[in-house]
Amino acid sequence: MTAKANSLSVLLSLWQFMRPYSKTLLFAGLALVFTAAITLSIGQGVRLLIDEGFVAQSSDALANAVVIIIGLAFLMALGTYTRFYLVSWLGERVVADLRKAVFDHIITLHPSYFETNRSGEIMSRLTTDTALLKNIIGSSFSMALRSALTFIGALILLLFTNLKLSLIVLVGVPLVLLPILLYGRRVRKLSKASQDSIADVGSYAGEIIQHIKTVQSYTQEPHESRAFAREVENAFAVAKKRVRQRALLIAIVILLMFGAISGLLWVGGNDMIAGRMSGGDLAAFVFYAIMMGSAVATISEVYGELQRATGATERLIDLLSVKTLIPVLANSKYAVKDKTINNPLTKGSSEIPLLAFNNVNFHYPSRPDTPAVCNLNLHILEGQSLALVGPSGAGKSTLLELLQRFYDPSQGSITLNGTDIRTLDTATLRQHIAVVPQEPALFTENVWYNIRYGKPDANDGQVIAAAKAANAHEFIEQLPDGYNSHLGEQGTRLSGGQKQRLAIARAILKDPKILLLDEATSALDADSEHRVQQALEVLMKNRTTIIIAHRLATILHADSIAVLEAGQLVAQGNHKALLEHSPLYKHLADLQFQEARI
Numbered sequence: 001m002t003a004k005a006n007s008l009s010v011l012l013s014l015w016q017f018m019r020p021y022s023k024t025l026l027f028a029g030l031a032l033v034f035t036a037a038i039t040l041s042i043g044q045g046v047r048l049l050i051d052e053g054f055v056a057q058s059s060d061a062l063a064n065a066v067v068i069i070i071g072l073a074f075l076m077a078l079g080t081y082t083r084f085y086l087v088s089w090l091g092e093r094v095v096a097d098l099r100k101a102v103f104d105h106i107i108t109l110h111p112s113y114f115e116t117n118r119s120g121e122i123m124s125r126l127t128t129d130t131a132l133l134k135n136i137i138g139s140s141f142s143m144a145l146r147s148a149l150t151f152i153g154a155l156i157l158l159l160f161t162n163l164k165l166s167l168i169v170l171v172g173v174p175l176v177l178l179p180i181l182l183y184g185r186r187v188r189k190l191s192k193a194s195q196d197s198i199a200d201v202g203s204y205a206g207e208i209i210q211h212i213k214t215v216q217s218y219t220q221e222p223h224e225s226r227a228f229a230r231e232v233e234n235a236f237a238v239a240k241k242r243v244r245q246r247a248l249l250i251a252i253v254i255l256l257m258f259g260a261i262s263g264l265l266w267v268g269g270n271d272m273i274a275g276r277m278s279g280g281d282l283a284a285f286v287f288y289a290i291m292m293g294s295a296v297a298t299i300s301e302v303y304g305e306l307q308r309a310t311g312a313t314e315r316l317i318d319l320l321s322v323k324t325l326i327p328v329l330a331n332s333k334y335a336v337k338d339k340t341i342n343n344p345l346t347k348g349s350s351e352i353p354l355l356a357f358n359n360v361n362f363h364y365p366s367r368p369d370t371p372a373v374c375n376l377n378l379h380i381l382e383g384q385s386l387a388l389v390g391p392s393g394a395g396k397s398t399l400l401e402l403l404q405r406f407y408d409p410s411q412g413s414i415t416l417n418g419t420d421i422r423t424l425d426t427a428t429l430r431q432h433i434a435v436v437p438q439e440p441a442l443f444t445e446n447v448w449y450n451i452r453y454g455k456p457d458a459n460d461g462q463v464i465a466a467a468k469a470a471n472a473h474e475f476i477e478q479l480p481d482g483y484n485s486h487l488g489e490q491g492t493r494l495s496g497g498q499k500q501r502l503a504i505a506r507a508i509l510k511d512p513k514i515l516l517l518d519e520a521t522s523a524l525d526a527d528s529e530h531r532v533q534q535a536l537e538v539l540m541k542n543r544t545t546i547i548i549a550h551r552l553a554t555i556l557h558a559d560s561i562a563v564l565e566a567g568q569l570v571a572q573g574n575h576k577a578l579l580e581h582s583p584l585y586k587h588l589a590d591l592q593f594q595e596a597r598i
């Protein structure tokens with residue numbers, strides 16, 4: 001009972017996506033009622049055909065009956081065309097809207113959501129689950145409704161034709177319905193499991209394809225092939241169970257249905273032989289009984305699908321109701337009334353640090369017991385550069401993530417010109433920041449698109465100027481199609497240094513106040529490194545910059561250097577002072593100098 005109520009409420013939640021098209025729905029409903037009525041009246045045509053035509057041996061009446069039946073068939077074709085078109089249109093439309101809504105929602109979710117949910121699973125929500133819903137809205141649901149209508153209509157007509165036979169039908173129908181209800185629940189459970197295992201297969205393959213080079217270089221193809229086969233076989237085993245249940249369900253329904261019809265023919269036939277009813281009546285009666293039977297069979301068939309759709313809808317609604325931990329608009333909990341504060345850079349002051357970490361504590365949601373940042377206080381003035389150094393895992397990248405508000409501190413605050421960044425619209429905050437990561441993200445598009453990602457409305461001249469400033473223009477010109485060259489998936493057709501320079505061009509075009517830089521550690525050759533270095537110098541000019549520093553040159557030239565260890569700030573100062581006072585820095589610097597000498 002609760003499962004039924006539940007599935008109903010889940011399907012009802014789809015209503016919000018259907019509401020905008022209630023007019024189409026209404027017309028589809030009218031066409032549906034119309035065709036159901038016509039289908040039912042064909043039974044009367046059959047009665048006329050037999051009683052007035054065949055039995056009375058009148059060819060005029062026969063012709064009349066045939067014309068009536070053809071006329072009815074014509075109307076039914078028209079009604080069916082309208083219903084089919086409108087209902088399928090509705091299915092496609094609603095699913096298109098749903099896909100957009102789910103995608104729009106996903107891209108606003110906090111990054112940690114994607115750490116706990118595999119991307120393959122999320123993709124399967126967007127594709128498989130929505131496709132399932134399309135079938136439901138665009139066909140199954142209307143089939144169920146049409147069957148329900150014909151069932152009711154046929155039942156009423158039966159009762160008017162012959163009460164005794166109707167009673168036999170009425171006893172037969174619950175016998176047919178019982179197994180449907182019993183098995184429906186089982187099928188539903190298996191459907192959800194089946195859907196989940198398909199998602200597992202998808203995300204497994206996705207991961208292997210993403211890491212294909214690693215798989216091949218470690219010659220792990222046979223292992224991966226076996227592991228994938230296991231996933232596929234799991235999915236198959238679950239699907240097999242579901243299919244068996246459904247097949248059983250259909251077989252039982254057919255058996256019961258034909259059993260009931262045979263009983264009907266036997267009792268009705270005897271009545272006709274005894275002259276208690278006409279041949280036309282019996283034919284019409286059997287016609288209606290078969291319609292009722294097939295309506296029930298259709299419902300049983302569709303019921304399983306509706307159950308699967310409930311699973312899919314549930315998952316989609318679950319996904320849509322995940323709240324982002326980092327709201328796009330100013331968080332009301334921290335919201336400040338003063339409007340000017342939403343653009344804190346307009347009230348620049350040389351006394352207030354442009355960026356400040358105030359007693360910041362943070363741990364990643366997936367690791368509640370391991371702090372990634374501890375009691376951190378760090379200031380940076382406008383126009384200055386701050387280098388972050390420290391051993392691997394010290395928390396350097398985490399600080400950049402916190403600054404962009406991919407996560408919020410568990411305690412303490414981060415301020416931009418004195419304003420807590422949680423009070424800012426995230427878009428306003430991020431508009432002022434550009435990041436050049438170690439592994440630049442490039443899209444499967446051409447060079448124009450990738451550089452313009454920093455400022456979509458930039459004209460070609462501005463893009464080229466940015467590429468020139470980033471030392472990228474020359475190599476772009478040498479690509480097969482220049483700026484129109486497609487970069488391939490993940491920009492794989494470019495070298496590491498070239499990708500970096502494209503990322504720098506993108507940041508130059510964005511022209512942000514604040515620059516977050518994660519220097520590439522991967523060895524660039526001397527020439528490439530020099531070009532990247534030159535590009536970075538252009539980019540850093542007159543900007544407030546925080547750099548995760550791996551290069552000696554950066555460390556030496558930074559206005560200030562913060563030394564981090566295990567999430568804590570252990571020392572801060574310039575190169576010279578730190579060499580004297582911070583053993584950890586001295587150690588790191590010695591390593592750097594050694595490297596530089598090599």
Ligand SMILES: Nc1ncnc2c1ncn2[C@@H]1O[C@H](COP(=O)(O)OP(=O)(O)OP(=O)(O)O)[C@@H](O)[C@H]1O
Pocket residue numbers: 115364365366367372390391392393394395396397398399
């Ligand atoms: N998404 C994440 N979820 C859970 N823990 C994380 C996540 N990202 C980083 N950590 C952990 O947080 C700590 C700080 O990591 P962070 O990446 O900030 O270090 P880092 O100083 O930038 O290191 P590296 O120089 O090696 O890049 C590490 O212990 C790391 O394992």
